[in-house]
Amino acid sequence: MDTPAPGHLCCDEVEWLDSRQSVLGQGTRIRRALPHRERRLIGAWCFLDHAGPVQFAEEQGLHVGPHPHIGLQTFTWLIEGELRHRDSLGTDQRIRSGQVNLMTAGRGIIHSEDSATAGDRLHAAQLWIALPEAERHRPPAFAHYPQLPVLTQEGVQLTVLVGTYQRHTSPVEVYSPLIALDVQLQAGTTLPLVLQAGFEHGLLVLEGKLLLEHQDRLSPATLLYLPPGLRQLSIKALAPTRVLLIGGAPLNETPLLWWNFVARTEAELRQAVDDWNTHPERFGPMPEGSGAAPLQAPALGEVRLQSPAD
Numbered sequence: 001m002d003t004p005a006p007g008h009l010c011c012d013e014v015e016w017l018d019s020r021q022s023v024l025g026q027g028t029r030i031r032r033a034l035p036h037r038e039r040r041l042i043g044a045w046c047f048l049d050h051a052g053p054v055q056f057a058e059e060q061g062l063h064v065g066p067h068p069h070i071g072l073q074t075f076t077w078l079i080e081g082e083l084r085h086r087d088s089l090g091t092d093q094r095i096r097s098g099q100v101n102l103m104t105a106g107r108g109i110i111h112s113e114d115s116a117t118a119g120d121r122l123h124a125a126q127l128w129i130a131l132p133e134a135e136r137h138r139p140p141a142f143a144h145y146p147q148l149p150v151l152t153q154e155g156v157q158l159t160v161l162v163g164t165y166q167r168h169t170s171p172v173e174v175y176s177p178l179i180a181l182d183v184q185l186q187a188g189t190t191l192p193l194v195l196q197a198g199f200e201h202g203l204l205v206l207e208g209k210l211l212l213e214h215q216d217r218l219s220p221a222t223l224l225y226l227p228p229g230l231r232q233l234s235i236k237a238l239a240p241t242r243v244l245l246i247g248g249a250p251l252n253e254t255p256l257l258w259w260n261f262v263a264r265t266e267a268e269l270r271q272a273v274d275d276w277n278t279h280p281e282r283f284g285p286m287p288e289g290s291g292a293a294p295l296q297a298p299a300l301g302e303v304r305l306q307s308p309a310d
């Protein structure tokens with residue numbers, strides 16, 4: 001086999017993972033990058049949905065009715081549009097462009113998510129973070145982050161969503177070593193993206209097109225997985241481009257995921273499904289005001305330990 005050129009994305013451990021189409025709420029088409037059949041986790045990141053950019057028709061919008069979560073944090077990064085989050089803690093929070101909502105489900109919470117204005121645009125990413133064993137039964141919590149650290153240089157605007165990049169630290173509170181960056185590049189701009197060698201990483205183009213290490217092209221709908229050990233990745237924007245980088249220390253636990261639940265055993269998942277469908281008050285009071293009815297939890301069939309949409 002030929003020795004790869006220096007910097008070329010060489011090794012077998014690099015994975016090119018196709019997102020799949022899924023539907024959120026009442027027909028909003030999204031791309032689901034994680035979990036993937038061949039890749040369940042990147043650090044503690046266990047779920048990644050990319051919604052839009054989309055212009056809703058008049059009187060249309062995203063409406064995800066009340067549903068529960070356990071064992072995870074939901075991390076919402078809003079790029080365009082405005083969403084309204086309501087939860088069983090009594091939170092009623094609007095999230096706008098450039099802001100983050102972080103909901104820590106811990107032992108259980110209920111929330112709904114709705115477009116704030118009908119006929120609006122929407123561009124967002126929602127990720128889930130599996131809570132480590134010691135934290136997964138913690139009380140539920142919600143935090144809104146209206147501002148995050150932004151680094152700018154010629155042709156580049158980089159927002160530190162989670163973790164630390166070049167001594168700039170995000171205020172977003174997570175429970176395992178993680179990073180998330182939103183990087184906007186003007187067409188033609190090259191950036192040597194600094195990686196943490198102890199982390200595995202994922203790169204997802206949200207808009208535009210990238211050239212990686214002068215060689216490989218990356219477009220929306222493909223998640224690039226990079227194994228631990230890399231210290232830098234050269235990215236060049238072939239068009240005005242926005243890219244999401246996530247990463248973390250490989251998790252030495254195996255979270256099981258079913259529907260909106262993250263747990264460790266099938267029995268826990270079965271219990272959560274049953275509780276939600278028969279006595280949802282286990283998860284707290286039902287938040288009111290959503291444009292959609294509460295969701296029904298799908299029964300665990302053949303447990304494939306992944307989202308039933310797979």
Ligand code: MN
Nearest residue numbers: 067069074260
């Ligand atoms: Mn949710």
